[in-house]
Amino acid sequence: MNKKVIYKSISVLIFIAIWEVLSIIVGEDFLLASPYQVAKRLVRLPFESGFMMTSAFSLGRIFFGFLLAFVLGTVLAVLASRFHAIEYLLWPYVNVIKTVPVASFIILSLIWFSYERLTIFIAFLIAFPAIYSNVLQGMKNADSQLLEVASLYHVPFGRKMKYVYLPSVKPFLLSSCNVAVGMAWKAGVAAEVIGIVKGSIGEKLYEAKIYFQNADLLAWTIVIIGLSVISEKLFVSLLKFGIRRIERT
Amino acid sequence: MSEIVLRNLSKSYGENPVISDLNLNIKSGVTTCLMGPSGCGKTTLLRLIAGLEKPDSGEIMSEARKISYVFQEDRLSEDFSVISNIRFVVGKTMNSEDIRNLLKEFELGDVIDKPVRELSGGMKRRVAIARALSATYDLLILDEPLKGLDEKLKQHVMEVIKNHTKGKTVIYVTHDSTEADVMGARVICLEKT
Structure with missing residues (x-):
C-alpha cells in the first residue's frame, strides 16, 4: 500500500x-447521530423503495446541467478566444455569475422555472464560469511558436484546434471539470433543498431536517458525496479517453 | 522558380538596429547559405523573408507563395506522434506511405508512431526537418537545421536535405562553412550593423 x-x-x-x-x-x-448509526442507515438505504429513483432524479438533472455547462462553456471559450468581441460581451455575465450568491439565483429561479428545471439551471450556472474561464485561459496559453508554424503553412482552424490548442487546453479543461462536477452537485442539491424539489435527494435532506432524522441526513450526505465522486471520476476518465483518441488519430 | 530581391531593408527592435539598409539577391533554384556572427540579423532576415515580421523600411520582392521553414527551435506538438506532427502541416495531401518513407530516410522509421515527447533531441530535430520537407513549397528556409546533431548524423541529414532540394530555392543559415560546402551552396556573409 x-x-x-x-x-x-x-x-x-x-x-x-x-x-x-x-x-x-x-x-x-x-x-448528531453516531458513525455506527449512520453506517447502519447507509447500508439499508439502497434497499428502500425509491432510493434508486431519488438518486437517479438528482444525478440526471445535476449531471445534465453540468454537461450543458461543459458544452456551452467550451464552445463559447473557443469562440471568445477567436473573436475578442465575444469575450468582452460575455465578461460581465461570467463575472456576475461568479460573484452573485447561489442562494439568490436559486430563489430567482424558483420564480422563473418549474421545479424540475431548477436543478438543471443551477448546476449549469455554477459549472459554466469555471469551465468557460479555464478553457479560455487554456486557449490563450497556446504555444505561440506552434501557432506561428500553423500560420506559415496556412493550417486550417480544425487542425490547429487538434495540434496546438488541445494540448494547451487539456490540463485546464480536466482540472476545471474536476472542480465543476463537485460544484454542480453542491449547488444542485442546495437548490433541491431550498426549492423542496419533489423526488430529489434535496427533498430527502429537507425531510430528514424537519423530522430530526440526523442519521438519514448524514446517510444521504454520504450518498451525495459518493455520487459526486463517481460522476466526476467517470466523466474525467471519459474525457481523458476521448482526448487520447483524438491525439492518436 | 522564385528569386528573392531585398532592397534597402532595415529592421530594428526598439533602439537596437538589427538590419540596416540591406540589399540582396537570392537566386532561385539554388541553395544560398547565410553566414555571419551571432546577432548579425540572420534569423531576423529569415523571418522577414518568410513574412513573419514586417520590415521598418525597404522592400522584399519575392515570387515565393508557399514557404517551408525549419526554425531554430523544433516547434513540434509534443503530445502527438511523429507522423501526426507531419500531418499537422500537410493534412491529407500526402499519403501515409510517402510520409513513412520520408521519415525512414531520416532514420526515424522505428519511432513513427511514438509521441514526440519520448524522442531524443536529435530525433526531434530530424522530425522538424522532415516536416519542413514534407510540405509543398516554393522556398525552403533552414535556420541552423543541424544544431544538436552529432557529426555522423549531420552528414547523413545533409545528404537527405540535398537530395530533396535539388533545383529548389533554399536559404540555409549556418555557422559551419563545411555545411555550406556539402550543400554546394552559394555563400553570403552578413556583418553586424
Whole structure:
C-alpha cells in the first residue's frame, strides 16, 4: 500500500473517531447521530423503495446541467478566444455569475422555472464560469511558436484546434471539470433543498431536517458525496479517453 | 522558380538596429547559405523573408507563395506522434506511405508512431526537418537545421536535405562553412550593423 493511501485512510479514521467522540458528548441522536448509526442507515438505504429513483432524479438533472455547462462553456471559450468581441460581451455575465450568491439565483429561479428545471439551471450556472474561464485561459496559453508554424503553412482552424490548442487546453479543461462536477452537485442539491424539489435527494435532506432524522441526513450526505465522486471520476476518465483518441488519430 | 530581391531593408527592435539598409539577391533554384556572427540579423532576415515580421523600411520582392521553414527551435506538438506532427502541416495531401518513407530516410522509421515527447533531441530535430520537407513549397528556409546533431548524423541529414532540394530555392543559415560546402551552396556573409 502506498503512503498516499495510508495517510488518506488515517485522515478518514481520525475524522470518524472525532465524530464518534462528539456524538457521545452531545448524547442526542437527533442532534448528531453516531458513525455506527449512520453506517447502519447507509447500508439499508439502497434497499428502500425509491432510493434508486431519488438518486437517479438528482444525478440526471445535476449531471445534465453540468454537461450543458461543459458544452456551452467550451464552445463559447473557443469562440471568445477567436473573436475578442465575444469575450468582452460575455465578461460581465461570467463575472456576475461568479460573484452573485447561489442562494439568490436559486430563489430567482424558483420564480422563473418549474421545479424540475431548477436543478438543471443551477448546476449549469455554477459549472459554466469555471469551465468557460479555464478553457479560455487554456486557449490563450497556446504555444505561440506552434501557432506561428500553423500560420506559415496556412493550417486550417480544425487542425490547429487538434495540434496546438488541445494540448494547451487539456490540463485546464480536466482540472476545471474536476472542480465543476463537485460544484454542480453542491449547488444542485442546495437548490433541491431550498426549492423542496419533489423526488430529489434535496427533498430527502429537507425531510430528514424537519423530522430530526440526523442519521438519514448524514446517510444521504454520504450518498451525495459518493455520487459526486463517481460522476466526476467517470466523466474525467471519459474525457481523458476521448482526448487520447483524438491525439492518436 | 522564385528569386528573392531585398532592397534597402532595415529592421530594428526598439533602439537596437538589427538590419540596416540591406540589399540582396537570392537566386532561385539554388541553395544560398547565410553566414555571419551571432546577432548579425540572420534569423531576423529569415523571418522577414518568410513574412513573419514586417520590415521598418525597404522592400522584399519575392515570387515565393508557399514557404517551408525549419526554425531554430523544433516547434513540434509534443503530445502527438511523429507522423501526426507531419500531418499537422500537410493534412491529407500526402499519403501515409510517402510520409513513412520520408521519415525512414531520416532514420526515424522505428519511432513513427511514438509521441514526440519520448524522442531524443536529435530525433526531434530530424522530425522538424522532415516536416519542413514534407510540405509543398516554393522556398525552403533552414535556420541552423543541424544544431544538436552529432557529426555522423549531420552528414547523413545533409545528404537527405540535398537530395530533396535539388533545383529548389533554399536559404540555409549556418555557422559551419563545411555545411555550406556539402550543400554546394552559394555563400553570403552578413556583418553586424
